[in-house]
Amino acid sequence: MYIRKIPLPLHCGLHLTREVLNGKWKPNLLFAIAEGIKRPSDIQKALPDATKRVLNLQLKELEEHGVVSKKVYHELPLRVEYSLTPLGESLMPIIDAMNCWGDAHRPFLERVIMQGESESVTAERKAACVYYLDKVGVE
Amino acid sequence: MYIRKIPLPLHCGLHLTREVLNGKWKPNLLFAIAEGIKRPSDIQKALPDATKRVLNLQLKELEEHGVVSKKVYHELPLRVEYSLTPLGESLMPIIDAMNCWGDAHRPFLERVIMQGESESVTAERKAACVYYLDKVGVE
DNA sequence: TCGGCGGGGGATAATTTAATCCCCGGGGGA
């Protein structure tokens, strides 16, 4: 595990939560496990864009942070299952909300995230954003 | 703005949301702005652990992602105010939930994130922190 | 005997994010 040089600001709940969820695949891992995908190989299949190396690392961190637990069944063949701890379960409303929010605003977010990768904001793009935001504001 | 080399996985709402909230101070910025702290200098005072440089950068990203808007009042003296867009407001339940969750589980999370004072890692950790603090000039 | 699957991890490079340093301009008070 990486050893921090700069201490985290812990005085605020936001930073604590951020520390737990901070990992490219951690929200997805929690989501998958909550859905009942428990075995490492199944998790890897559910998240094909991530290498199993990274998934193992992030699962280990989630375990160290007490939100998932790992059970090794010493049968043959060996079986491993991850599951949410109660603490992890209490995190699911947030994960679900993040998932819904992203999906709900997908068209806008995709445009806006892509635009940063190409060039600075053009006037037209800004107009398009304002238009969309207006629409969202009505809801 | 930084130009990505590795494209983000956009097919999932979780990643979209993560992209918007991904920044050490972004949740805090949103929280502060939602609380009515709108002027840059006030925001900086509210988040003393962050340099204004970083805050400006992350505010700019939040703006580009359409969750905050920046208004410049061309008065004298010059006045600048940030505010949440409707899209940003729709994010607040998540921010609040993250804040509450972190606060609610603070005792446990602090222990677990610190990795326990009684572990063997502590020596290295402490060394790393001391190194940093020394560099910064804190006693 | 060989290949493949399931679970795992060390070592290192690359990428991404944050911190640091130090500058700009204008204005207002002493």
Added chain:
DNA sequence: TCCCCCGGGGATTAAATTATCCCCCGCCGA
């Protein structure tokens, strides 16, 4: 005049996170 506040940002370095590569073991079926 000097100094400090305000809002801002370029350039660079450090830190933190991911990706990549390639290895380990045990077992099972062909």
